[in-house]
Amino acid sequence: xxxxxxxxxxxxxxxxxxxxxxxxxxxxxxxxxxxxxxxxxxxxxxxxxxxxxxxxxxxxxxxxxxxxxxxxxxxxxxxxxxxxxxxxxxxxxxxxxxxxxxxxxxxxxxxxxxxxxxxxxxxxxxxxxxxxxxxxxxxxxxxxxxxxxxxxxxxxxxxxxxxxxxxxxxxxxxxxxxxxxxxxxxxxxxxxxxxxxxxxxxxxxxxxxxxxxxxxxxxxxxxxxxxxxxxxxxxxxxxxxxxxxxxxxxxxxxxxxxxxxxxxxxxxxxxxxxxxxxxxxxxxxxxxx
Amino acid sequence: xxxxxxxxxxxxxxxxxxxxxxxxxxxxxxxxxxxxxxxxxxxxxxxxxxxxxxxxxxxxxxxxxxxxxxxxxxxxxxxxxxxxxxxxxxxxxxxxxxxxxxxxxxxxxxxxxxxxxxxxxxxxxxxxxxxxxxxxxxxxxxxxxxxxxxxxxxxxxxxxxxxxxxxxxxxxxxxxxxxxxxxxxxxxxxxxxxxxxxxxxxxxxxxxxxxxxxxxxxxxxxxxxxxxxxxxxxxxxxxxxxxxxxxxxxxxxxxxxxxxxxxxxxxxxxxxxxxxxxxxxxxxxxxxxxxxxxxxxxxxxxxxxxxxxxxxxxxxxxxxxxxxxxxxxxxxxxxxxxxxxxxxxx
Numbered sequence: 001x002x003x004x005x006x007x008x009x010x011x012x013x014x015x016x017x018x019x020x021x022x023x024x025x026x027x028x029x030x031x032x033x034x035x036x037x038x039x040x041x042x043x044x045x046x047x048x049x050x051x052x053x054x055x056x057x058x059x060x061x062x063x064x065x066x067x068x069x070x071x072x073x074x075x076x077x078x079x080x081x082x083x084x085x086x087x088x089x090x091x092x093x094x095x096x097x098x099x100x101x102x103x104x105x106x107x108x109x110x111x112x113x114x115x116x117x118x119x120x121x122x123x124x125x126x127x128x129x130x131x132x133x134x135x136x137x138x139x140x141x142x143x144x145x146x147x148x149x150x151x152x153x154x155x156x157x158x159x160x161x162x163x164x165x166x167x168x169x170x171x172x173x174x175x176x177x178x179x180x181x182x183x184x185x186x187x188x189x190x191x192x193x194x195x196x197x198x199x200x201x202x203x204x205x206x207x208x209x210x211x212x213x214x215x216x217x218x219x220x221x222x223x224x225x226x227x228x229x230x231x232x233x234x235x236x237x238x239x240x241x242x243x244x245x246x247x248x249x250x251x252x253x254x255x256x257x258x259x260x261x262x263x264x265x266x267x268x269x270x271x272x273x274x275x276x277x278x279x280x281x282x283x284x285x286x287x288x289x
Numbered sequence: 290x291x292x293x294x295x296x297x298x299x300x301x302x303x304x305x306x307x308x309x310x311x312x313x314x315x316x317x318x319x320x321x322x323x324x325x326x327x328x329x330x331x332x333x334x335x336x337x338x339x340x341x342x343x344x345x346x347x348x349x350x351x352x353x354x355x356x357x358x359x360x361x362x363x364x365x366x367x368x369x370x371x372x373x374x375x376x377x378x379x380x381x382x383x384x385x386x387x388x389x390x391x392x393x394x395x396x397x398x399x400x401x402x403x404x405x406x407x408x409x410x411x412x413x414x415x416x417x418x419x420x421x422x423x424x425x426x427x428x429x430x431x432x433x434x435x436x437x438x439x440x441x442x443x444x445x446x447x448x449x450x451x452x453x454x455x456x457x458x459x460x461x462x463x464x465x466x467x468x469x470x471x472x473x474x475x476x477x478x479x480x481x482x483x484x485x486x487x488x489x490x491x492x493x494x495x496x497x498x499x500x501x502x503x504x505x506x507x508x509x510x511x512x513x514x515x516x517x518x519x520x521x522x523x524x525x526x527x528x529x530x531x532x533x534x535x536x537x538x539x540x541x542x543x544x545x546x547x548x549x550x551x552x553x554x555x556x557x558x559x560x561x562x563x564x565x566x567x568x569x570x571x572x573x574x575x576x577x578x579x580x581x582x583x584x585x586x587x588x589x590x591x592x593x594x595x596x597x598x599x600x601x602x603x604x605x606x607x608x609x610x611x612x613x614x615x616x617x618x619x620x621x622x623x624x625x626x627x628x629x630x631x632x633x634x635x
Contacts (some may be wrong), residue, residue: 033417035544081591088598090363093420094551095594097544098587105584215540219428222421230417256436263432266425270410273422277413 003131005248011137013244014144015203019217020224020236021151022195028168028231030185032082033093038214038221039100040193044070044200045209046107049116059121063201067194074193078186100214107211120205140202147198148237151191155233164188168231219262220247223269229279238280243268310628312609312621317559320566324465328458337461341529343569344468348522350549350561355475356515357547358555359484360508361491363416366423367546369407369430370400370516372538374523379447379533380440389453393524400520401513408512412505415494427538434535446534453528464525468562471518476558478514487511488556548590554600563602611635 023037044066051062077099085091120136127133155161167174167184175181199217207213224243228235243265250264272280308314328337353367378396381387387395407426411419434441441447453460478484486507489497497504527533536542553564568586575582597604610619611634613627620628627634 027417033420081595084595085598090551090555091594091598093363094548095591097548098590098594102584102587102591105581105587109580109584219424219540222424226418226421230421259435260432263429263436266429269425270422270429273414273418274410277418279418 001252003128003133005245005252007133007137007141008248008251009241009245010141011144011203011206011244012247013241014141014148015199015217016220016224016244017148017237017240018144018195018199018202019221020228020240021148021233022192022199023221023225024228024231024233024236025164025168025188025195026185026192027225029164029188030086030167031089031171032086032185032189033089033096034082034189034192035093035096035218036077036100036103037096037192037196038218039103040070040074040196041200041217042107042209042211042214043073043103044197045118045204045207045213046111048201048204049111049118049209052118053116059118059205066201067197070197070200071190071194074196075186075190078189083182083186100218104211104214111211113211116209118204118209136205140206143202144199147195147202151195152233154191160187164191216262220265223266227269227272227279229281232279232281235279235281310621311619313606313619321469324469328461332458334457337457339570339573341457341461341464342526343566344464345522345525345529346546346549346569347468347562347565348471348525349519350546350553350565351472351475351558352515352518352522353546354550354555354558354561355479355518356511358550358557358561359479359487359491360511362411362508362511363420364423364515365420365547366407366426366543367519368538368540368542369403369423369427370519371523371526371542372427372430372533372535373403373516374400374520375527375533375537376434376441376447376523377520378524379450379527382450382528383447389451389524389528393521393528396524396527397517397520400516400523402516403520404512404516405509408509411512412508424540424543427543428540431535431538434538442534444535446532446536447527448532448534450528450531450533452531453525460529464529467521467525471521472558472562475518479558483507483510491556552590552593552601554603557600557603560600560602564600567601 019038019041023034026032026034026037047066047069048059048062051057051065052059055062057065081095081099082092085095120134122135122139125132125134126138155165163174163179163184164187166177167179167181167188171181174184220243224239225236227243228237228239246265246268247261250261251258254260254264308318324340327340349367349371352370353364356367357363374393374396376396377399378389378392381392381395382389403426407423411422414422435443438444454463479487486497486502489500489502490504490507494504523533523537526537549564549568550561552568553560553562555561571589572582572586575585578585593601609622611622611624612619613630613632613634615632616627616630618627618629620634624634626632
């Protein structure tokens with residue numbers, strides 16, 4: 001039981017962390033609340049399904065193709081629909097919801113609403129104290145942590161990361177210091193969508209693929225981001241594991257837990273916000289000038 | 290004879306001077322007249338049903354605009370008010386046997402309570418934080434509803450409520466008149482002194498506080514008033530559909546409300562109402578291609594946002610009307626001089 005909770009908490013937490021960090025990045029660098037973020041995750045899952053089942057490509061290759069393809073789709077959506085209306089905040093929100101809905105409907109048309117699944121990369125399981133832990137689960141956790149470390153390194157050690165972080169801190173000053181603000185936004189959008197696609201890729205063998213699979217992670221991702229503090233990467237990371245573990249504890253321990261998991265996780269978020277309105281690691285953003 | 294014809298003549302003069310001078314006012318007048326006299330022409334049950342649902346959602350969209358557009362407190366969980374209204378009226382009707390004219394306002398009051406409960410913690414948050422936090426409340430309530438299926442019916446919802454009234458025609462008049470009345474009340478509130486404070490809170494909350502106004506109280510007022518209107522629309526929906534299900538709390542409903550309001554133009558009240566009357570029947574009309582319905586909806590919204598990011602109705606209004614640069618009175622775009630102060634227009 002405890003081991004079950006730990007593995008499922010780690011998997012949920014890692015996926016939420018991948019999603020939430022991507023979302024935080026684009027919110028920090030460009031102040032875009034991208035509600036279509038998890039829709040890209042859904043599209044990536046479908047790409048992998050299509051590539052492995054219909055075209056017979058090796059799963060690892062399929063994942064790479066899916067990530068590149070979805071990143072391109074994300075950048076095209078950004079250029080076409082979000083970039084021209086960036087100064088209207090409410091309009092951007094609606095545009096991203098509309099993009100998410102459009103992607104969902106396109107997937108519904110192409111693949112119908114059937115529940116699909118993708119075979120795991122590695123079979124077999126580890127037997128610890130009588131609890132079966134599939135190798136696929138361990139692989140998912142490991143790869144997710146590796147990617148998180150990679151993102152961390154890019155943000156902290158490279159010039160690009162410096163540009164992204166300074167744009168997040170103050171857009172206008174970053175612009176004055178010679179960083180091309182719109183290009184940083186574009187690149188950040190690419191990284192962010194890429195991370196969403198990656199989350200889809202690591203989780204797809206463990207989950208069911210259907211056109212509505214983006215809604216639940218979206219809610220949790222938003223809760224994670226708010227809990228950790230908007231735009232704070234460390235906050236997103238910690239918040240993701242808090243909510244991931246909360247979700248799995250509720251599912252395993254409470255009666256009717258599957259119905260209440262959302263309620264409990266979101267109540268935790270609200271309780272934290274009551275005590276710290278800017279989230280756990282929130283940096284209070286200065287008012288936009 | 291002179292006295293008898295005085296009032297009709299006065300009304301006619303007022304009508305000519307106030308309504309006929311501006312195309313937007315003529316449109317609103319025609320809209321009201323058509324809505325009220327439509328059943329004289331046709332009593333097609335299907336058409337009336339669509340218009341009833343449209344009116345109910347128009348109240349909801351206008352109430353979102355009242356809260357989020359005017360005070361700038363972006364609420365992503367507006368379905369909470371709708372759902373609380375719907376479930377409260379449904380449970381009161383089913384278990385306590387309160388007829389619709391009692392249970393719908395009580396549903397509204399329950400939604401006011403919900404507004405206060407979420408308003409008090411949320412007032413500490415601003416901007417995007419607030420928007421994302423409010424999204425959580427309907428989901429929390431939905432979890433609770435699923436967890437106690439004995440009372441709430443779980444996934445199936447509460448069904449078997451009494452009808453709104455005896456016939457489709459009465460239903461139509463009740464909802465349409467309520468919609469027109471409530472939207473007028475909302476518009477009047479936003480036009481009053483309170484409304485000016487709401488505008489000011491959106492523009493610069495700190496400045497309002499500096500002016501000695503208790504902004505917390507006004508924000509709570511906005512939350513509870515908006516909750517009341519949304520709760521009434523929820524109650525009407527429950528009694529019209531005769532079921533209150535979890536679909537009234539869904540995230541997609543909250544999003545749809547925001548889409549309607551932003552499409553129609555926020556901070557207007559008339560915008561969201563017009564948007565619902567445009568988009569909701571459009572969705573019904575597109576049912577001939579059920580697979581493409583939502584896709585077309587999303588694409589239409591994306592295109593509209595690209596070309597008119599302030600919303601559809603303000604865009605149209607700016608095309609057909611001009612504001613006088615001197616006295617700020619609106620004029621029809623074809624005029625060369627202002628109708629009040631005769632200053633040349635642009």
